[in-house]
Amino acid sequence: MLHRDMIRSIRACKTAAEERAVVRRECAAIRAAISEGDQDYRHRNMAKLMFIHMLGYPTHFGQMECLKLIAAAGFPEKRIGYLGLMLLLDERQEVLMLVTNSLKQDLNHSNQFIVGLALCALGNICSAEMARDLASEVERLLQNRDPNTKKKAALCCIRIVRKVPDLAENFMGSAVSLLKEKHHGVLISAVQLCTELCKASNEALEYLRKNCLEGLLRILKDVSNSSYAPEYDIAGITDPFLHIRVLKLMRTLAQGDADCSEYINDILAQVASKTESNKNAGNAILYECVETIMSIEATSGLRVLAINILGRFLSNRDNNIRYVALNMLMKAIAMDAQAVQRHRVTILECVKDADVSIRKRALELLYLLVNDANVKSLTKELVDYLEVSDQDFKEDLTAKICSIVEKFSQDKLWYLDQMFRVLSLAGNYVKDDVWHALIVLMSNASELQGYSVRSLYKALQVCGEQESLVRVAVWCIGEYGEMLVNNINMLDMEEPITVTESDAVDVVELSLKRYSADVTTRAMCLVSLLKLSSRFPPTSERIKEIVAQNKGNTVLELQQRSIEFSSIIQRHQSIKSSLLERMPVLDEANYFVKRAASTQATISSVKPTAGASGDPLKLPNGLAKPPPAPLADLLDLSSDDAPVTTSTPAAAPNDFLQDLLGIGLVDSSPAGGAPSTSTDILMDLLSIGSSPVQNGSPTSNFNPPSKAETKPAPVMPQVVDLLDGLSSSASLPDENAAYPIITAFQSATLKITFSFKKQPGKPQETAINASFTNLTTTTFTDFIFQAAVPKFIQLHLDPASSSTLPASGNGSVTQSLSVTNNQHGQKPLAMRIRMSYKVNGEDRLEQGQISNFPAGL
């Protein structure tokens, strides 16, 4: 059966199963023929195999047949054999090595066409080993008499140099001599080979700079000035391919070389001004020419010419031309930003083009064009376009807008407005870190909080299906609910709105129940509701019901929250208000540093609940390390049983309390009433599910679940907060109190004291509580404490209570460290410390070594 018959029968198949059956039958026949060693139909079978291969069926069994065909003596067999080789195999196949010998013979064959076949196969699929083995043969063929062999050999060299760059120097001389030929095929191949050699080796680049520039100039002059040559003519231009390749090589040679650049200036000017631009071929040459001009050290006149050509391209009606113009303008920005700015309006139009390729290019270009002067108008245009753009394009567009808005966000109100619009138009495409940043900013801009929450409330009414918008809005409503209802902090231009308390609850409830809301959003809604229950006491009952509906939720996170929140609402009215205070102001600077440092991966891996409690934003001090996510979520802890809590690191409860009571602690001025209430909270939270609550009695027989909380009482005045109250009242005998408090570091400006405690049974581990006191009369900001220890010690630093040290010893900052001395008993503790902070915005740094640790640590 002829291969044509097979194709016909395959094409006649009505279903895929039929087609498979035909292919199976054919493959079986071919296999049989192969095993019989059939000679006559070998090439016919190979043709069939190639077709079957193209359809996507496996054809491994035919590989050896290729080799046999190649090894045959006749041209027809070799021709189909090499074709099969290139189609069925590639450079990664072991089988390919077997063909090296046949290739070597064929490269030395007397018939030029057989040599051509071998060169073609080698050029298309050779591997590094083959390249090494056959390089000398190919090099010899570069000097062959026949131009067709020469050009193939030159291209084959390109492949060899790509595979084995070391061989580049071998081909330099021959490549240059090929440039003297007349045959265009040889010239094109030789020019491409030279370009490849320049990429592969610096030595070759230098050599070619010296030796081939003149030849190139001549070639380019000849083709651009030649009269009509029918063989090479395309749309009235003689051999545009040669033009382009010569220009490309010139670019490679002249890049970063002033002499070469000067040498080719004139010819470039000639090509750029004389080439006709009404046909694609001419434009292709102009495009290449402009790229060359922009890459080399061209004169300013030439550059103006190049920019003008691009301007012409940009206003062309052909999309292809506009696409390449946008592409080139990106490169032109570095050269002459002002000239590119002139085309801003056109580029903006291109962003709205129907063609996705053009839109993408234009958007990227526009992004580079944004500056302080035009940011507002450009952003407005982009945001307006966001409304009507393609779904596919929204993601790119949103990312770029957010990035622009953040980059130029001096005006906070403007930033908020733009972000709200983006969130309402394309909230589903906004990345997590973007809306996290938005929340940080809002928490810092106290005068705009009212405006924000009202705007978000309005937006939520209209665009409830945008995930990120819902999250931000729900968070804001939870935090600043009373501003929404009472129209606090009205801006001048704002219309007052009337929202009742139950309206606010309604909107959160709606978001919670929306079918498409994901777990994070729902969890945030629950937190928001809990907060609202304290902001709006009358709605408390209703909120309780809503929250309770999730008690049976199949998602553990929601179920847990629901149960915990219900019991807070139900049983702990007395502490609720302090528990549900507004979030402390989030540390903006730290957040942005962290955000810049952390990779995309960590951002997305931040626990969703962390976003709700603002945790990732809160790492006021300490070394860069992942936030203690599980601890931040205080309510996780509350449901934990005692054994679990004990297993957490020693410093855990401290952290947890900081978060819980961060209200007063973070700005290191604990509220007066803190001690008693806080103890309550602690006890309440920990007692849920274990023992009946005894509100308001700090001196109860409360037994802390974690031994770690037992600390020496008189440690630091500022930590009197709650733990001390607890432990002293519990009056647990503390064997470790034996370690004295030391002054670890003292300078004119700063004093650091360390207190120690150990857990019984773990002599290696020491929990250190560091307390920092500012001795000057100016406040320290951005305070960061760092510590380094010898290798045998392991150190773990928890975040400090604040990054601001008040002046004149007026309260201090504490930070807990846990140290594990692996050579306990043999070597004493040692530590180097470094404190960096800012005084009136000026950076200060202090360092010291601590060697006065008490013995036995």
Place this chain on the structure above:
Amino acid sequence: MINFVLLISRQGKVRLTKWYSPYTQKERTKRLGTKEGEKDIYRMARIRERKTRDINPNQMYQGWGRPTPDAFVRRIQETEIEEALKRMKSGKAMGPDGIPIEVIRELSGLILTRGPKLCNFVEWRGYKVVYRRYASLYFCMCVDADDNELEILEIIHHFVEILDRYFGSVCELDLIFNFHKAYYILDEILIAGELQESSKKNVARLIAAQDSLVEAAKEEASSISNIIAQATK
């Protein structure tokens, strides 16, 4: 450089593939494993609104010398393309080189759905795919991001003109039944992903010379077998 050449029909059938740089198995799985990869597939699966038109079956036998006239065309249903894409066997490698049909499928999804007036370039996995449509066939070439797209368009046209001269008004069926000849011609135009010859005449001459070599060998073989047949009579 040109990384691969691909000919696909309007219905998503592959008519010719030529790879100048191999796609490693690793590259492919890495790509498909990432979120981006998933997005590509998603995008591919979702057929966008199409405005392109397909050629009438009668038209198939007309030449490609000029761009397709809009007459005698019918609109293909969106579902037809979707069907065609589905029919392509997924997960099946294009031969032992590990080139996945996914690449082709993905590209078909991107290219076949583009409207007629849009530009001929598609950005894809850090490369650019330059395509041009001739009647029912799309000629695609995947090039590096910094290559001259306009020139690639000219190379495609160069190739098509040579095919047209060789077959005399080429049509899709010529390429199906004589696919090996199309490969031979391509091999005279491109080697190692670079252009080899800018003269159409020269390519035609070389192909003709090689064809006549094959013919001569055939005649010789048949005359020998005739002699043997006569001798053994």
